[in-house]
Amino acid sequence: MATDGLVYVIDDDEGARHSLEFLIDCAGFKVRTYPSADVFLQAGPPLDHACVVTDVRMPGMSGVELVAALKRRGAAVPVIMITGHADVPLAIQAMKAGVADFIEKPFNDDAILDAIRSAFAQQEGRDEVSAERDQIVERMALLSPREREVVEGLVAGHANKVIAFDLDISARTVEVYRANAMMKMQARSLSELVRMVTIARLS
Incomplete structure (x- = not known):
């Protein structure tokens, strides 16, 4: 064949x-x-x-x-x-x-x-893997600067309250940015979001 x-x-x-x-x-x-x-x-x-x-x-x-x-x-x-x-x-x-x-x-x-x-x-x-990485990078490009900062905090393992303190915003606002980022990245869970960002960093 x-x-x-x-x-x-x-x-x-x-x-x-x-x-x-x-x-x-x-x-x-x-x-x-x-x-x-x-x-x-x-x-x-x-x-x-x-x-x-x-x-x-x-x-x-x-x-x-x-x-x-x-x-x-x-x-x-x-x-x-x-x-x-x-x-x-x-x-x-x-x-x-x-x-x-x-x-x-x-x-x-x-x-x-x-x-x-x-x-x-x-x-x-x-x-x-290369195709998946390209797709993830395209999704990350849709994130606003603040959403990207929240994602970086989440990937670093920080709690919402810690991210809120670091960015000088409320924990509720962090939750909104987090939800928006998860939707744009099409991540169904925090662990999936972390995996995506890790793959993107390999590019």
């Missing part, structure tokens, strides 16, 4: 490249191949809902250097790195660079396909 995921295979070994292309295509993923990281970057393919499978050691730019280049471009595409060299320091370097997975050759078909599925699942989770 086809999926929405697009997998880019980057490997200077033509045989390995075509073999991976066939395997990934049969698993239902759309796939495109490139003979080097340089060619891939020059092509500038779309990276939304995509995953990169690349060899570590290639002529020109290496797999680790590719990850760094993608980061500089602000691309959050997951990268799965494969290598035929039992190189532990290189594996550590790759993981620190932010690769989604590191697989050593020879690997079985399930290992690479499981890594691809896992990378897409993690990416989907990040996309959902």
Whole structure:
């Protein structure tokens, strides 16, 4: 069954490249191949809902250097790195660079396909969190300066009376601002409001 995921295979070994292309295509993923990281970057393919499978050691730019280049471009595409060299320091370097997975050759078909599925699942989770954060930030923009101050007090764990004292307003007025803020934020409880503000602060 086809999926929405697009997998880019980057490997200077033509045989390995075509073999991976066939395997990934049969698993239902759309796939495109490139003979080097340089060619891939020059092509500038779309990276939304995509995953990169690349060899570590290639002529020109290496797999680790590719990850760094993608980061500089602000691309959050997951990268799965494969290598035929039992190189532990290189594996550590790759993981620190932010690769989604590191697989050593020879690997079985399930290992690479499981890594691809896992990378897409993690990416989907990040996309959902990002969308939720954007929605919360939009709601927060609707808050008046005073409502925002009351929300900040609530998130800090302060009681209405403490917030009222800090802002030099009555506790009843704090309750009104609190109710208005909860409505604008579409928060059903104080704990949900706190969660929303915490997510917004991650942006």
